[in-house]
Amino acid sequence: MAAFQVDLRGMVDLLSRNLYSGPRVYVRELLQNTVDAIAARRALDPGCPAEVTLTVADGGLTCHDTGVGLTLEEAGELLSTIGTSSKRDELGLARGDYLGQFGIGMLSCFMVSSEILVRSRSARAPDSPTVTWTGSTDGTYEVRALDPGDPTSLDHPGTSVTLTGLPGEPWLESATVRALVDEFGSLLPVEVQVRSGGGTLTRHARQAAPWELTRQEQEDWCREHLGVDPFDVIDLKVPAAGLRGIAVVVTAAHPTAGAHHTAYVRRMLVSRHAEGLAPEWAYFVRVVADASHLRLTASREQLVDDDLRCHTQEAVGQAVRAWLERLARTDPGGFAEFMAAHAVGLRSVAVSDGAMLELVVSYAPMETTLGPRTLSQLASSGQRVRFTRTVDQYRALADVAAAQGIVLVNAGYAYEEEVVSAFLARADLLGARADIALVDPGELLEAFTPCSPAEEAQALDVLVLASQAIDPQDCEVVMRRFEPTSLPALYLPDPDLAGLVAVRVSHPAASGVWSQVLGVADPLAGTRVPRLVLNRANPLIVRLVTAGADDAVVVQMLRGLYIQCLLQGRQTLGPRERSWAAETLGALLDAALPGPQP
């Protein structure tokens, strides 16, 4: 039977273009093999040296470790066979104490070097000679044992991997190598040195992880490494995933910004853009954690999306949720500050995420006529609660609704109406006492005190004139008594304020078009006519109905009140309303000027 042939050049291209994010990962793969080799040697000899030295010289790089080393047979088998790893158990499963598992990592070195030279001496067989393995991108390799007296033999167990860079290969320059060692290996538990020309030696790794620092140090770490000023830092522990870490709460974050979690596995950096470590709703935290039991994809740059990762995500979500609840309970000022930064984002998530909805309705206050209140508070109060769809509608109705004993809620800001609707759909959160609905002008009108028959009779002429002054199809003028008495008139549009703007501006043009042309019902037909409610308890209206003014003055005044109400409610004025506005202003100015008209 014939065996597969592997085109190594093609494999390397595949790795560099499709698997790894770039050639830089070769340093991670080298470091990872050194750490694994030292771990394997420690199992034999717990007191063995744990040192890694990277030497940059003559355009190349040698990475030496004091790890377990390789025998001639092992070098032949493990280095020459793509996909073979010493780090899997008899069943072929990844062993928990090693970083590697796929048997392809070494190939990444071919992204920066046309040749890899490995010199190794095994700690398992101390008397065995140094072996060399040379592999080339043309797919050839050579393994041999050095003579005992060979000057390039290693004196002690360990492995040296030498990469010969092409002239000017930037990935093998000393500054780059140092930066990459810091990037991937700063937390590694072994001594890592980088030497370069002129004898410069720098020490790397063995840094304390952010979760091992004091709170003040953590904040400094976040500024230096994440470039953020943390709002708070949450400690994370998920034993099942072997996870230790922190969730950094940031104020400048957006739900759609994507994951910015930093993941380490066995203290080696996996990714600064790891996905799935926190639930989507917790978009305002950046997790920085080491999770030794989480599985990595072959690129070792992402976490495998398995049950353990899901469990980890849930546990992180619980920790963030507990933090948010604690903040709301124990630090109202801090919570208000957090909400000010994230109100829109949290609401946008709450619309489709039940867990976030619970938090938002329990802790995020809305603007109401009672002052800031959460939806949960409003629902459990048993009071009559009505919400508006726009800020303008809230402003127009707030005083009047409050005076009638109705709690008005402003749901006019981004995602507020959607959150209220989602809340109303959750019977479990709502409770039995809740009386929350969209504000209904008809209901408000019913709450007003009707005028006495005598007052009705007195106002009859004015109301008849009103139906001539303002087209009853656009607005019906009625009279009631209501608080506050300082308000002469109130415009009560359909709850869908925007819909009514469309009606008034476009109704003449649109009338009948839908049914005639499209054969469908007029979508505007179902909208209720808005009402202008004159307040009989207001002194100006009392004068209007009792003073017996000229019809022209009454018409002018009614149109003036109508325009004023429309403007207060930020309604768009149609051409007719605009000309009334100009007439009213002109009449006022005219009346104010002394002397007869020319």
Ligand SMILES: Nc1ncnc2c1ncn2[C@@H]1O[C@H](COP(=O)(O)OP(=O)(O)OP(=O)(O)O)[C@@H](O)[C@H]1O
């Ligand atoms: N520095 C080293 N010391 C000892 N053995 C090594 C060293 N580097 C590589 N090896 C051996 O070569 C094998 C292949 O290494 P390679 O980096 O290609 O894959 P891996 O580390 O096993 O898995 P992965 O692809 O997940 O990194 C390793 O399993 C190990 O047995």
